[in-house]
Amino acid sequence: MATENLVEISGVSFAYGRRPILTGIDMVIPRGKVVAIMGISGSGKTTLLRLIGGVMKPGQGQVRVDGRLTHELDQDGIYGMRRRMGMLFQFGALFTDLSVFDNVAFQMREHTDLPERMIRDLVLMKLHAVGLRGAAQLMPSELSGGMARRVALARAMALDPMLMMYDEPFTGLDPISLGVISNLIRNLNDVLGATSIVVTHDVHEALEIVDYVYYLSDGKMVAHGTPDEMRASTDPLVHQFVHGESDGPVAFQYPSASFSSELRLGARHDV
Amino acid sequence: MMSKQSILSVRSIGHSAIEAVLRLGYATRFIALTLLHSGTSFRRPRLIIRELYFTGALSLIIILVSGLFVGMVLGLQGYQTLQTYGSESALGVLVALSLVRELGPVVSALLFASRAGSAMTAEIGLMKATEQLSAMEMMAVDPIARVVAPRFWAGIISMPLLAAMFSAMGVFGGYLVGVVLIGVDEGSFWSQMQSAVDFREDILNGVIKSCVFGLAVTWIALFEGYDAPPTAEGVSGATTRTVVTSSLAILGLDFLLTSFMFRGV
Numbered sequence: 312m313a314t315e316n317l318v319e320i321s322g323v324s325f326a327y328g329r330r331p332i333l334t335g336i337d338m339v340i341p342r343g344k345v346v347a348i349m350g351i352s353g354s355g356k357t358t359l360l361r362l363i364g365g366v367m368k369p370g371q372g373q374v375r376v377d378g379r380l381t382h383e384l385d386q387d388g389i390y391g392m393r394r395r396m397g398m399l400f401q402f403g404a405l406f407t408d409l410s411v412f413d414n415v416a417f418q419m420r421e422h423t424d425l426p427e428r429m430i431r432d433l434v435l436m437k438l439h440a441v442g443l444r445g446a447a448q449l450m451p452s453e454l455s456g457g458m459a460r461r462v463a464l465a466r467a468m469a470l471d472p473m474l475m476m477y478d479e480p481f482t483g484l485d486p487i488s489l490g491v492i493s494n495l496i497r498n499l500n501d502v503l504g505a506t507s508i509v510v511t512h513d514v515h516e517a518l519e520i521v522d523y524v525y526y527l528s529d530g531k532m533v534a535h536g537t538p539d540e541m542r543a544s545t546d547p548l549v550h551q552f553v554h555g556e557s558d559g560p561v562a563f564q565y566p567s568a569s570f571s572s573e574l575r576l577g578a579r580h581d582v
Numbered sequence: 583m584m585s586k587q588s589i590l591s592v593r594s595i596g597h598s599a600i601e602a603v604l605r606l607g608y609a610t611r612f613i614a615l616t617l618l619h620s621g622t623s624f625r626r627p628r629l630i631i632r633e634l635y636f637t638g639a640l641s642l643i644i645i646l647v648s649g650l651f652v653g654m655v656l657g658l659q660g661y662q663t664l665q666t667y668g669s670e671s672a673l674g675v676l677v678a679l680s681l682v683r684e685l686g687p688v689v690s691a692l693l694f695a696s697r698a699g700s701a702m703t704a705e706i707g708l709m710k711a712t713e714q715l716s717a718m719e720m721m722a723v724d725p726i727a728r729v730v731a732p733r734f735w736a737g738i739i740s741m742p743l744l745a746a747m748f749s750a751m752g753v754f755g756g757y758l759v760g761v762v763l764i765g766v767d768e769g770s771f772w773s774q775m776q777s778a779v780d781f782r783e784d785i786l787n788g789v790i791k792s793c794v795f796g797l798a799v800t801w802i803a804l805f806e807g808y809d810a811p812p813t814a815e816g817v818s819g820a821t822t823r824t825v826v827t828s829s830l831a832i833l834g835l836d837f838l839l840t841s842f843m844f845r846g847v
Contacts, residue, residue: 364720366716366719366720389722390722390724391722393719393720393721393722394721394722396720398717398720400713400716400717401713402712402713404712404713404714404716404717405714406709406714406717406718407708407709407712407714417721417723418721418722418723421721421722421723421728422722422723
């Protein structure tokens, strides 16, 4: 029987060698919702996404996707799970040697025995959904950044996944493309009946479209709540992040030696 | 007492040695995985055919032109030397044996490494840097089976064919210079070649050499690309390493193979 939460993460810690990336993370992603994972760069957001996708296994704790523990799955099990996941990479990651059409058709050709005529219809439907049916024969090098992101979105949802994951989907887009992508994320989620995880640091776009927000800092979950709760949060970290203040708990200066000693001001006085 | 400097340099030698052994281990694991996941390539031969076009067919021009020039130079140099001993009629033998035994497999493999090998490394390295390989993995498609294995088999198949084309073109170049330009007797040029070149001893050994070189170059090129750090600097370094390492591997392996195949018989 389907569980209420599509993704359940409990007590997860992860380290690259001795460098801890995530510590004691607990979170749940309910079915049908769009959930954002926010935090400044380097806070461990993308690593969390990779743990959910089964690319890496947690050092401690459990990641449960659709009721199954990812660390218990073998290669075939992980691949089986990924066939029901779609992922949009930061810059699209389109296959540059394939046309837009072939990019979207890639998974259908790899994983199904559908006849080419049916694949053609399905690909055109997916491209139509992102407004790029007319660009089917273009090569990725002929697309703008926003168009490439939309094609990648069509490719990610080619097999109607149960879970869509977006890694920094708003980075480097003009305001129009940004609006288009954020509307697509929300609408496709609702139309397909999928569940979405958006990893982002783009506060304003994300708070408009998501149902729930988890806020990560330094590999720890420091706050979570609905977009309204996050906007009203008095937590200094969340407040600084949501309002984009340059100084606060996250210091403007990278940790360094004292400025006066670095400029040898003391030494100069001695001379 | 050893100075700090010398301790550091000893340590860096040790570090490089450990690094080299580790990379050799990774490379062996990589080729084992490639062989293990080659099923897809043979079930879908189109994947190999596509790569055969890029690695083989597109290398054809450089191989043919180089073969022609190498053959022409052999014709000129060979004639010069043989004439001293009054045996210029053996020019055909000299050209053909030099080509099928040594120059064909070796020079075409060196050209293959710089033309197709570097392209393979750069392509796979860039696919990794632009997250295309990660995207493929997230789509439950194994990049080793889908991207690496077809290129591997295309390299192995095309190398001996390219070496054969190189040798054929070289013989033609030797004929052009020796017979058409200098005027060596055409009958003795071809008939001596026919009687002196042995199929098993010379041609087959040449083919074996080019197969081994094809394996070495393709393995090095694919591994360097797959293992490249995902940055512009990483990919350019990997491409350079492919050309340098495969050239050295070709020349080293050539010595080994030659010493096994032609032991002064």
